[in-house]
Amino acid sequence: MITLSLIGIGTGNPDHLTRQAMRALNGADLILIPRKGAGKADLAELRRAIVAEVVSNPTTRIAEFDLPTRDAATADYRRRVDDWHEAIATxxxxxxxxxxxxxxxxxxxxWGDPSLYDSTLRIAARLSPAPQIEVIPGITSIQALTAAHAIPLNEINGPVVITTGRRLRDEGFPPGTDTCVVMLDGECSFQHLPPEGLSIWWAGFAGMPEQITESGPLAEATPRILARRAAARAVQGWIMDIYLLRRQ
Structure with missing residues (x-):
């Protein structure tokens, strides 16, 4: 049968790979590298660079493939994601x-870790015949964010909510917590929150050589973040960012 190893690689920095991840890569018969189009060619190149640096097994083969795009025409978000996952599994x-x-x-x-806001495990579950799945944990973008700012994730005895830009935009700051981490936010949804009493710690390309950071009271930091994010995206053609919001 097929054994499928899902290997967390952090932000694509080879230094983020664990020894377990390196062993799994060198033990693989086949390494899959997805391509996400010309606008995100750097993502495939980072994977190629990792493989070139850590894989020494001469029998390991590399196979690249183009990822299907998500249909933007369907109004139902969950339906779009479900159809997209099925196409990727195929x-x-x-x-x-x-x-x-x-x-x-x-x-x-x-990217990051397969268990945190990533659909790789859900897609793998659709494969037929079902493979034996092995997960190699990696450094998450949350860890890279807090490390970049040298801050703890939580307050003393305090809960943390991990959410998405979509939910922050539609539902506001999560109730019942003073700290939330926001992922997958292409619209900078924090700019629509009432800023009073909120501080933000933001990072683009967290943990990568291109890393940029901003922090401070939300009202003051928002224009700086928007400007630096737009400039970085214009240069790179894409951006991965994440941020932590905390009530003071």
């Missing part, structure tokens, strides 16, 4: 069959 299956066959070890490099 591409995985076809790529594995073409390059490896019905048995062997496959590795897929996953």
């Amino acid at each position: 591409v995985w299956t076809e790529t594995i069959d073409r390059h490896l066959g019905p048995a062997g070890k496959v590795a897929l490099l996953v």
